[in-house]
Amino acid sequence: xxxxxxxxxTDLWKPNRVLNRRIETSVKVLFGAFAFVSVAxxxxxxxxLIFETFEFFLDDFFREKLAEQVGRPIEGxxxxxxxxxxxxxxxxxxxxWTPLFSSAQFGIFVxxxxxxxxxxxxxxxxxxxGLLSAICLSEYATLRTRSILKPILEILAGVxxxxxxxxxxxxxxxxxxxxxxxxxxxxLSAGIVLGIMITPMVASLSEDxxxxxxxxxxxxAYALGATKRExxxxxxxxxxxxxxxxxxxxAISRAIGETMIVTLAAGQNPRLGFNPTVPVMTMTAFIxxxxxxxxxxxxxxxxxxxAVGMTLFLITLVxxxxxxxxxxxxxxxxx
Amino acid sequence: xxxxxPQTLEQNVSPNPDNxxxxxxxxxxxxxxxxxAVWTAVVIAIIVLASLLIDVxxxxxxxxxxxxxxxxxxxxxxxxxxxxxIFGSIWMMVTVAVVAFPLGVGAGIFLEEFAADTWFAxxxxxxxxxxxxxxxxxxxxxxxxxFVRLLEPITGGRSLLSxxxxxxxxxxxIIIVAxxxxxxxxxxxxxxxxxxxxxxxxxxxxxxxxxxxIPGILTxxxxALSRAIGETAPLITIxxxxxxxxxxxxxxxxxxxxxxxxxxxxSRPQTEFHDIAASGIxxxxxxxxxxxxxxxxxxxxxxxxx
Numbered sequence: 001x002x003x004x005x006x007x008x009x010t011d012l013w014k015p016n017r018v019l020n021r022r023i024e025t026s027v028k029v030l031f032g033a034f035a036f037v038s039v040a041x042x043x044x045x046x047x048x049l050i051f052e053t054f055e056f057f058l059d060d061f062f063r064e065k066l067a068e069q070v071g072r073p074i075e076g077x078x079x080x081x082x083x084x085x086x087x088x089x090x091x092x093x094x095x096x097w098t099p100l101f102s103s104a105q106f107g108i109f110v111x112x113x114x115x116x117x118x119x120x121x122x123x124x125x126x127x128x129x130g131l132l133s134a135i136c137l138s139e140y141a142t143l144r145t146r147s148i149l150k151p152i153l154e155i156l157a158g159v160x161x162x163x164x165x166x167x168x169x170x171x172x173x174x175x176x177x178x179x180x181x182x183x184x185x186x187x188l189s190a191g192i193v194l195g196i197m198i199t200p201m202v203a204s205l206s207e208d209x210x211x212x213x214x215x216x217x218x219x220x221a222y223a224l225g226a227t228k229r230e231x232x233x234x235x236x237x238x239x240x241x242x243x244x245x246x247x248x249x250x251a252i253s254r255a256i257g258e259t260m261i262v263t264l265a266a267g268q269n270p271r272l273g274f275n276p277t278v279p280v281m282t283m284t285a286f287i288x289x290x291x292x293x294x295x296x297x298x299x300x301x302x303x304x305x306x307a308v309g310m311t312l313f314l315i316t317l318v319x320x321x322x323x324x325x326x327x328x329x330x331x332x333x334x335x
Numbered sequence: 336x337x338x339x340x341p342q343t344l345e346q347n348v349s350p351n352p353d354n355x356x357x358x359x360x361x362x363x364x365x366x367x368x369x370x371x372a373v374w375t376a377v378v379i380a381i382i383v384l385a386s387l388l389i390d391v392x393x394x395x396x397x398x399x400x401x402x403x404x405x406x407x408x409x410x411x412x413x414x415x416x417x418x419x420x421i422f423g424s425i426w427m428m429v430t431v432a433v434v435a436f437p438l439g440v441g442a443g444i445f446l447e448e449f450a451a452d453t454w455f456a457x458x459x460x461x462x463x464x465x466x467x468x469x470x471x472x473x474x475x476x477x478x479x480x481x482f483v484r485l486l487e488p489i490t491g492g493r494s495l496l497s498x499x500x501x502x503x504x505x506x507x508x509i510i511i512v513a514x515x516x517x518x519x520x521x522x523x524x525x526x527x528x529x530x531x532x533x534x535x536x537x538x539x540x541x542x543x544x545x546x547x548x549i550p551g552i553l554t555x556x557x558x559a560l561s562r563a564i565g566e567t568a569p570l571i572t573i574x575x576x577x578x579x580x581x582x583x584x585x586x587x588x589x590x591x592x593x594x595x596x597x598x599x600x601x602s603r604p605q606t607e608f609h610d611i612a613a614s615g616i617x618x619x620x621x622x623x624x625x626x627x628x629x630x631x632x633x634x635x636x637x638x639x640x641x
Contacts, residue, residue: 020535027537031445034438035455038511039462041504045473048480132376140373149377156384158623160565162594163391163616166601170609171390196383203380227362229369250468257470259568260594264601284472284568291475291572297484305572309476313469320468 049313052306054084061104061300062087091307097270097281099304106304108311110272114187114280115312118262119255121191121276122198126251129195130202131244137203138210139232150204157200165264168193173265185267185279194261198251205250209243210236242330249323253316259284283312391620395613403614407580408596412607417615419579420596423495424564424622426583427592430499431506431563432556439507439559440552443514448540463508474505475572483573491587493574498590501569506559513555517548550637557630561623567594593619 058080066086067074074083087106094107133153137146172189176182182189213236221231237244267279268289281289287305295301406416442459450456478501482490490497521544529539570592578599579591593615600612 020538024535024537028445028449031441031449032455034441035445035450035459035511037438037504038442038459038466038507041477041507042462042466044481045469045477048477049473052480129376129379132373133380136373136377140370141377152381152384156380158561158565158627159387160567160594160619160623162565162567162598162601163387163620166597166609166612166616167387167390169601170394171386196380199380225357227366229366230362232369253468253470257472259470259472259571260598264598284470287472287476288568288571291479291574306476306480309473313473316468316470317465320465 045313049306049310052303053310056300056303056307057084057087057091059087059300059303062090095272097272097286099301104300106307107272108283108308110270111281111283111286111308112311112315113272113274114262114266114270115256115282115284115315117187117274117276117280118191118194118266118282119252121188122194122255123248123252125192125195126199126202126255127248130199130247130251131206133199133203134206134210134244135232135237137207139228139236153200153203156196157204159197161197161258161260162264164193164197165260168261168265180277182277183267183279185265185269186277187266187280188276190262190264190266191276193265194255194258197258197261198255201251201254202247205247206240206244209240209247212243213239239332242327242332245330246323246327249319249326253319253323256319257284257312257316259288263288283308391613391616393613394610395615395617398610399614399617403611404618408578408591408599409580412605412611415600415608415611417593417596417618419582420591420593420615421618422582423579423590424592426495426586426590427499427502428560428564430495430586431502432560434499435503435506435510435559436556438503439510439556440514442507443511443518443552444540444545446511447515447518448536448544459511463511466508470568471505471566472568472572474501475569477501477504478569478573493576493589494587495583495590496586497573498570498575498592499586501573502563502566505566505569506563509559509562510552510556513559514548514552517551517555518544520551521547550633554630554634557626557633561626561630564592564626565594565619565623567592567598570595571598593622 063074063079063083066083073079091106091108094105095110096105097107097110098105133149137149141149168189169185172193173182173184173186176186176189180188217235217239218231221235226234262282263285266282266285268281268285269279270281270286271278286308290301290305293301402414403416404421405418406414407418408420409415446456446459478497482497482500483492486497490500525543525547526539529543530536534542575595576589576591579589583590597612597615597619600608600615603609
């Protein structure tokens, strides 16, 4: 007996392979282009900064000043090079930052000193706070406590920076004024709040590194008679060092690039020096100050924010490269 | 070369009992101090968070009412509201989502499904790591140059669209990373089953992998968007206005967003404005909290384990 097979209608089954292959290719190309956007962003950032920074260094303002100094017009390619060197020298050696005055001076170290000071204070706050929190979470807290504490740190990490700015200006500064004579705007409160802002970052990245240290190392230390603290300080922390340092460096570069806290709480007064009780102006605060004003494109002030942005970018880039290098050099691998 | 006999070694070294004192009492005392220090650090973090929230609540709650939400900004603090800022933020968020979601998810799918372990994927991975370290204000400078100036005919200059495109670039790395992680969590057996049935790679991704990965991707997307609506610096740089008394009509309108409005109020000298800034912060934080709650809900509700 034979079973009547249903008559197979070959028209019903038509795998359109050509169409499928075309769709496959176009999806691949389209999504590849999307992925390229992130590379294009980097290229865009680098080119924008380089282009406008050159425009800044070759600005007529410097050219005329140099011409006045040497007593003849500065022209041609050689003139461009001279102007560039002249403005670069002044950019790096001037001790005043007065770009909006008629007798403008562009000493970038005035802004850098403020950025270094606020970030330095931030590190002094974030390093102990973040590292100890990380140790607490991974070594001391029970799993239950940890599941409560971690979200708290995550909330701290998710607070918008403008809120931290409010907190620094209207809570921390008045609080500090009870104890030390600080002015209404000062680098100290900005730095402290910056430190609080980067603490969750230090804590959570360091905790990952500490958590990754294998149990056997700890057990080895305990077997030698070390106490818990001795184990942590002399075995666990050195083993996790590369992760801790890289978390700290990432946090520092975050603090250097942070804008709203320092703009709101540290003030707008370009000032060279490291006095944390007076108003100062960081690199980012300057960019905000110029952006808020009505600055036409192509003006010197407009080009200045790109020169400052370039400096900022270079500093964070060096820090990030250092962090990558450090991790690669000092990473301990465990099975 | 002779191996030393441990017996003779022991005889040679005369153990000085003074050199070895366990001194356990002192060491345990230091241990306790260390434990206290460790817990203090955590307690400080909690106290800071609490005082921040309480400070904002005390300053902001009294002035937070319906009028505050439905009024435009004003020179008089008692009449000032953040209607234009709230609408600006919502416009911004929707536009950023529309731009960044396909870009980020597409890029993530490409890197994870189509180009895993190629030089292109590695290049982008390194690149994304680098972009994560670039300060957000630098993105603002990029946006000012590219979107506000070069693409002015399309974006309309210092407009909502310019701001949204800048923020999209800023959060793109976050979305790409989230997408890749979500796709990586889908087991390979599902893909292989799809291939065995004759499906193309894209068909497998579209029909099998993507639907499973979607909760993870959406969670990452929401977290990225909550980063975007809290971001202030790049938008100030590209020229968002701080005082706007109308609603955005289209993507080319000038705009303001909540963090910029808050910044504007905090930076004024009058205390009344500081109080309404605190009210604005409450609105912003509530919005962020709702978004994060959504993300956690999505994660818990739809997360599947294989």
